[in-house]
Amino acid sequence: ELTHVPLSVEGIGKSYPRSPDAVRDLSLRVDPGQVVGLLGPNGAGKTTLLRIVLGLSRPEEGCVRVFGRGIAPGAPVLSRVGGLVESPGLLPHLTGLENLRSHWEATGRPLEQARLDEVVRIAALGEFANHKVSTYGPGMRQRVALAQAMLGMPDLLVLDEPMNALDPAHTQRMREVLREYASTGRSVLLSSHLLDEVEKTCTHVVVLREGRRVAGGTTEELIAADSITAFHVDQP
Numbered sequence: 001e002l003t004h005v006p007l008s009v010e011g012i013g014k015s016y017p018r019s020p021d022a023v024r025d026l027s028l029r030v031d032p033g034q035v036v037g038l039l040g041p042n043g044a045g046k047t048t049l050l051r052i053v054l055g056l057s058r059p060e061e062g063c064v065r066v067f068g069r070g071i072a073p074g075a076p077v078l079s080r081v082g083g084l085v086e087s088p089g090l091l092p093h094l095t096g097l098e099n100l101r102s103h104w105e106a107t108g109r110p111l112e113q114a115r116l117d118e119v120v121r122i123a124a125l126g127e128f129a130n131h132k133v134s135t136y137g138p139g140m141r142q143r144v145a146l147a148q149a150m151l152g153m154p155d156l157l158v159l160d161e162p163m164n165a166l167d168p169a170h171t172q173r174m175r176e177v178l179r180e181y182a183s184t185g186r187s188v189l190l191s192s193h194l195l196d197e198v199e200k201t202c203t204h205v206v207v208l209r210e211g212r213r214v215a216g217g218t219t220e221e222l223i224a225a226d227s228i229t230a231f232h233v234d235q236p
């Protein structure tokens with residue numbers, strides 16, 4: 001049992017009534033210290049795959065192992081995995097900090113102040129952490145959601161389009177945060193439809209198109225082989 005492998009996905013298939021090939025025969029692996037980017041245009045199957053990895057949706061075929069263990073939808077999410085898929089359910093009448101605290105309460109574990117301070121710093125929430133979420137713009141909401149996903153310091157951090165809604169300065173910062181996060185031996189799996197974003201952020205890339213994996217490898221390998229640009233991916 002490969003208990004040291006954060007994520008192993010083998011031959012996943014998922015269909016929806018109107019999208020029989022939402023994800024088809026998809027395999028990938030995430031090793032410790034990697035930032036793996038799922039790159040593909042809208043509808044390529046990125047969100048579908050991330051939902052399956054987080055146990056929010058069940059594949060019809062194939063298997064997903066997180067640290068060597070199969071995952072079952074509905075089962076308690078492994079504390080070693082944390083993620084952010086879809087717009088976060090932030091409570092608008094609470095402040096960013098209050099949202100983080102109330103989200104954490106659901107785990108039933110104590111929250112260390114030092115940990116809270118650290119994610120507030122990492123996500124660059126600043127003094128706005130004490131303002132009500134209803135006053136936040138999309139970028140700030142996105143950063144609170146990131147802080148929420150990082151609070152438990154999951155060994156595998158799963159993020160759907162984490163740079164969405166961020167301005168260039170915060171995008172740059174997010175890149176550094178994610179690479180630093182993985183440099184301690186943790187892993188990140190993220191999705192993006194922007195080639196540039198993935199090139200600058202990820203150590204490894206899996207290119208998806210119409211639910212299938214069409215290329216994969218280290219970012220350098222794919223750039224050298226020109227195999228990223230060979231597939232239709234949105235340019236910034």
Ligand code: ATP
Pocket residue numbers: 016017018019021022040041042043044045046047048049193
């Ligand atoms: P986007 O960036 O637009 O979310 P994506 O690469 O994440 O793109 P998915 O959202 O995984 O792609 O969608 C893959 C296919 O599956 C699409 O054809 C989509 O319409 C379909 N699909 C995804 N989720 C559902 C759902 N809950 N019900 C029905 N069809 C779905």
